[in-house]
Structure formats: structure tokens, C-alpha cells
Amino acid sequence: MTKAFATSDVGKAREINEDYFYISYPDDELNLFILADGMGGYNGGEIASKLAVTSAKNYILTNFNKEKTEKDDLLNLVKSSMQYANMVVFEKAKENSEISNMGTTLDICIIYQNKAFIGHIGDSRIYRFRKETIRKLTKDHSYVQQLVDEGKITKEEGMKHPKKNMLMKALGCTTYVEPDVSVHGFINEDTILMCSDGLTNMVPEQEIKQIINENPADATKLLVQRANDLGGNDNITAIIIR
Numbered sequence: 354m355t356k357a358f359a360t361s362d363v364g365k366a367r368e369i370n371e372d373y374f375y376i377s378y379p380d381d382e383l384n385l386f387i388l389a390d391g392m393g394g395y396n397g398g399e400i401a402s403k404l405a406v407t408s409a410k411n412y413i414l415t416n417f418n419k420e421k422t423e424k425d426d427l428l429n430l431v432k433s434s435m436q437y438a439n440m441v442v443f444e445k446a447k448e449n450s451e452i453s454n455m456g457t458t459l460d461i462c463i464i465y466q467n468k469a470f471i472g473h474i475g476d477s478r479i480y481r482f483r484k485e486t487i488r489k490l491t492k493d494h495s496y497v498q499q500l501v502d503e504g505k506i507t508k509e510e511g512m513k514h515p516k517k518n519m520l521m522k523a524l525g526c527t528t529y530v531e532p533d534v535s536v537h538g539f540i541n542e543d544t545i546l547m548c549s550d551g552l553t554n555m556v557p558e559q560e561i562k563q564i565i566n567e568n569p570a571d572a573t574k575l576l577v578q579r580a581n582d583l584g585g586n587d588n589i590t591a592i593i594i595r
Contacts, residue, residue: 355384355464359592360573364551365585371398372549372590373406383417384464385410386592390477390549392523393446393455401442401457401525408438409461422465428534431461431472435524435532439474442525456523459532460491460547464594469539474524474532478553480561481537482544487562490537490545494522517554544569545594548576551587555580569595 356379363370371391377384389405391398412434418426438459446455458475471479473491476498481488492498496519497511511517524530539545544565552561556579564579565572573591580589 354379356595357384357386357592358570358573359590360577361590362577362581362585362588364588365581367588369396369399370588371402372551372588373399373402374547374590374592375406375410376592383414384594385413386462386464386547386594388460388477388547388549388590388592389457389524390475390551390588390590391455391457392520393452397446397452397455398457400445400452401455404442404445405438405457405459405524408441409434409459412437413461413463424468424470424536427463427465427470428536431463431470432532432534435459435461435472435474436530439524439530440528443528446525456520456526458520458549459524462545462547462594464539464545467539469537469545470534471537472532472534474522474530475520476518477547477549480546480548480558481539482546482562482565483540484542487558488537490535492533495520512554518550543595547592547594549588549590551585551589552576552580552591554587555583555585555589565593569593 357376375387389402391402458477461472463470476493479490497517
């Protein structure tokens, strides 16, 4: 049985928590987990993240078909839900000039038959922990990641780069968006972490792994607390799936 734990906190520097998440209950028909980190002035980020999560969740739960659970069916379901959420957020932003610049990251994870079906836009992250190994299952859609890919800076330099929050792709900012979708094994004893960049910008990956390994049931609370102890410069959200 899949278990999930989640903690979200405003952090120490922000007035509003623009992160939003959804986790399904163990007895729900579908193991579905969604995380968004919003951005935009005048509460725009808060509106965008909640709208994206709610829209994607409703789309998936409405269109999930037990008869169509092949790999491509589920990946298409995740992709379509994100494109639908993009349309909803984009249309909402056009209604009011004060939120016209809003957008959000969006990460979706469906656990089904020992596999994790993932959709990703932005710089929130999904990791899989298996024994002693950490694998990042998503790639940041950020300016800094592009510089790293091009060999212009190192990964370590990227951690301190002044433009590390600059996104190259986000949800709700354009009429059409192409999310990354992928499928990964999720076997007994594996742990998946979904988190906003308020965690990964503050706490190194090896320390995240150590906290999860030592106390998995309380890890989301401990990770958020650690990010706050190190400055809490942003909203912090962590979801752990076991």
C-alpha cells in the first residue's frame, strides 16, 4: 500500500504561501500526487498554483479509465491534464490585469502497478530514493540548468547563481505548453520526494537523503524545518511517497 506524507510552509521571507499540493488517500481509486509553485504579483502565484493543481486533479480523476492503463495511456492522461491546466490558468490570467503575469510550476505523479508516471513543468523537482542512490526524475526548466547543460557553469555554481529562479518554461504563461512526461519503476522500499525549489535551494541533496533515510515518517516536517533553519528564503513544500 502506498503511503504519503506532505508538509508545506510559507518560509521566513514570504508573506503568502504560493505553493499548493494534492495527495490522494490510500483507499482512493488512484494514487495521485500533484505539486505546484506559483509566481506572479498580487496573489497571482497563489491563484495559479491552486488553479493548476485543482484543474489537473479533476481532469485526471474524470478521465482515468480502468480499461486504458497501458503505459502510453497513462502518460497521455498526465500530459493532457497539464495542457488542460495550462489553458485554465492562461485564461484566468487574461481576466484581470493584476494577475496577468501569473504562472506556476506543475509536477504530477501517478503511482500505478509498481510504476511512477510523471509530468513536469518548471523547476520543482521529483526524486526517487532507492537504497543508497538518489535519482532526479525531472530536469529543471530554468536558465541556470540551461547554462549547466551548455557547460558554461558547474552545477555547484548554479546553486549560487543570481538568476537561479528564472524559468524557461512555466504553466499558464502561453497558450500552449509541452510538459515532460516519463515513467519510472517504483518498487518496494523505494521513496519518491516531490518538492518545490524552496527546499532544494536551501538543503543539499545528500542532506535531504540523510533526513529521509533516518526518519521517513517525519521527513517532510524535518525537511521543511531544515530549509527554514538555513534561511527559509522561499515557500517550502515536500511530499514523500513510499
